[in-house]
Amino acid sequence: MFEVFAYHPDKGLQTDLTAEGVAEVIKDSRTLLWLDLMDLDDADVDLLTSVFNLHPLTVEDLIMPSARTKVEKFADYMFLVMFALESHDAGLHGKVKTLELDCCLGKNYLITCHMQPVPSLSVCKDRIRKQSPILLQGADMLLYSILDSCVDSYFPVINDFDNLVDEMSDELFRDPTQETLKKIYHLKNDVISLRRTIGPQADVISLLQRGDFEWISPSNSVYFRNIYDNLIRLNDIVGTSREVIAGAMEAYVSVVSNRLNEIMKTLTVIATIMMPLTLIASIYGMNFKHMPELNHPLGYYSVLGFMALVGISMVAYFKRKNWF
Template identity: 35%
Template sequence: MIRTIAVTSDGHTHKDMPLDELEREDIVWFWTDFSEPTEEEIALLETRFRFHPLAIEDCLQLLQRPKLDHYENVHFFVLHTLQPQTLETDELDLFLSERFLVTFHLRAVPELEDAFAKWSASGDAVRQGPLYALYTVVDKVVDQYFPAVYSIEDALFDMDQRRAGDVTDAIMDRVFDIRSDLLRLRRTIFPMRELVYRIVNSERIQGMGDVRAYFADVHDHLLKLSEMIESNRDMTADIRDSYVSLNANRMNNIMKTLTVITTIFMPLTFLAGIYGMNFSYMPELETRWGYFVALGFMAGIGLSMFWWFKRKGWFD
């Protein structure tokens, strides 16, 4: 589907204007959106708009990294939109010149729908122009990143409130899932931050003027998101390290207990081994109270060693 908003010199906005009429002299600028285009509509990128073949190739080969390319008088942008529930990304391509903004996407993009609706209702479209329309799209795309990051941050905050003993294997599985989600967000947000930085500091995009401040505001949002992602990654690392330390401490306590038990029984096993030997002449075996004396002696050794370990703090 192709839809167009055209702004004429008298300040009027015309929706769904045919592409053949976009060359009229009274049209100041226009915005054309290719939404889930057919093969015939895709061909118009070359036959009608005469965009560079490399840019058209990038439009059709998913998923390109967010970037900015300059082709003569047309600037080509690749943005990544984000689905907050699944964290899946879709590509949104834009062509910008002094006279038009062309958006291209193979899947429906809710953020672009919001931007298109906002722009359609704008009463100051002539002054704003295609560069401000580009800002509107970028701003809507970046705003959609926040719910996903805030959701992860809230989940980590709830985990951080738990006591160390409440950390379970299920929680650790969730922590590793969150780390994976943060990595996916990082692969989207960091390149977008670099892209917007290039827009803010670009000398090749004409007419930035006051619009530069709007893009700088979007860049600030991306910086905030980047810091949140890094902070959340550090928090997951802290939770993971606490869990590992807790398990190591538990294992040390178990090993200490087993060591104490083994050490206590070592001399007892030694005595039992001696009197278990089948020699013909063992005087102690003929003693009437030898069995009870041996048991008492072994009990004394065990209790003495237990008291000694207790005094040394092995059971604290």
Template identity: 35%
Template sequence: MPKRIKSRKSKIGVAPGSLIHVGEHVNDDVKIQLISYNEDIFNKASYENIEKCLSACNNDAINWINVDGLHEVEVISSAGKRFNIHPLILEDILNTTQRPKIDIDNNYIFIVIKMLYYNKDIKEIESEQVSIIILKNYILSFQEFQGDIFDDLRRRLEYNKSNIRSKGTDYLAYSLIDTIVDSYFDIIENIGDSIDEIEDILMSNPSNEILNDIYKFKRELIFLRNSVWPLREVLGKLVKSEYELIDDKTVMYLRDVYDHTIQVVDIIETYRDILSGMLDTYLSSISNKTNEVMKILTIFSTIFIPLSFLTGIYGMNFDYIPELKFKYGYLVFWIITIFCILVMLNYFRRKKWL
């Protein structure tokens, strides 16, 4: 299981707004990509230096600056100084333990969202924090690692007849959020398939491995819910409030993402209920198996009670026990024994205990 609660010891006692990276440290270099576009132009380039990237921005176009890697604090600091971003916002970007949230400023909107992946090999959800800053002609996005789910979006931007090329930064931010939310459905579909497999095995052969899988997916769904539920609040603020950076036409699209988020949460709750029911089914199956074993043992014990009584009586060492010298005593004993067994088995069958 990946470690999802990251240590924040480095943040203890430091001043607010201190730029300290909290999260997984990687050895890869920070990758900076700039996409500048409008209806007529499209330029895409990668940079190793944030200053070169900022100087290459086109003020007459929409500029999407994407930073992969948060371990080089100077990159975040330089971008913050260039766009006059509050130090507390920069601190939140570097602190990858944030829940989805939104902060509104007069000049920008800051959004934190969780980008999730489903690892089919270990059947676990892996998480990455994405921070988005919406400005007048700029979108800044900060990711923990290289590689994301935005390749289709980049291809849409490159296609000169795409509707997104005529929109502003608010529509690009919507597209980023929409892509992430759509990926949640793929995760839910994979989890749903695994739950169906567990349910089939549970009905045929419940085992300790199945119990472990049930608890594992309950934990995964809790983690998924904690990543998605706060996003409703973020989108709710964008939809219900009026901001200069959010066009009225984009609000309709944001409402659609909000509805998708609610749908994801509803499916998560449904799967949690299903897993809880499966856990009850597992416990009932184990209890039924135990009861079946106890029933068989009880029946055999009951059958041997009269036999033990007979053998106990004729096993006593008294001189004048009846039938002690009887020639066919042993044969009669077995006849009586078998008769008692047959009578009791027939009685158990009539009572449907067997």
């Protein structure tokens, strides 16, 4: 399944081209073509190999999901793998979902391929339908517009993630539970995923903005620097969150350990107070016949009073020492 946007200075914008129409208009060097494919099928593969003469390795990368960002240079085009972001079930664990976007940039065409809908592409398509001059400025500026929209979509995702980290930090020092530990664990996995996604993309965009690729004009390569700067800023934000989460793991262990120490201290104080009382009760619980206190009319109450005095004295002593 594909969508096509073809602009010609004389014919204007065309969006209803078939595969045969794509093969025809691409022959005119004045035509700028954007072909967006989702869920490649055999017909799409035939179109890519026969009309655009894509390398078999490129076609394989388009079909199979890639785990990393990369840019490759071929004879007639360059191949680029990037990732968009979106929050997925953010209210539960702050999970961040990556959406792979493959791009092939040629002299007068841009091919984008993805397995799932990418909101940033929809934004660019709406701009073109509203007569935005994106297609008038060349395929490289169209690529810039798409990548810039993808990176702009990172900010709300990163901000939501940063807010979750702040909420987790507040909960950690307010009332940490096992759920807090689970949140820390999930956020740790997310921050690792974000670092693996954003960092390599900044490296790839850095290559594009240097002007080493002939399909990106020197006058337009400077625009990619803006994307690079945004990615560096995002990477710094994620790096800060990573440090906070690493500290949160240590803080959680410390808070739980302190709580356990408080519990153990309370139990120790109680046991210490009970020890002399237990000793007194054990002495008068022995089965000897000749114990004068047993026959005394006030013996029972005297022992209870003495035990209460010992207990109160020990509580007062511990309180003065601030042991509880």
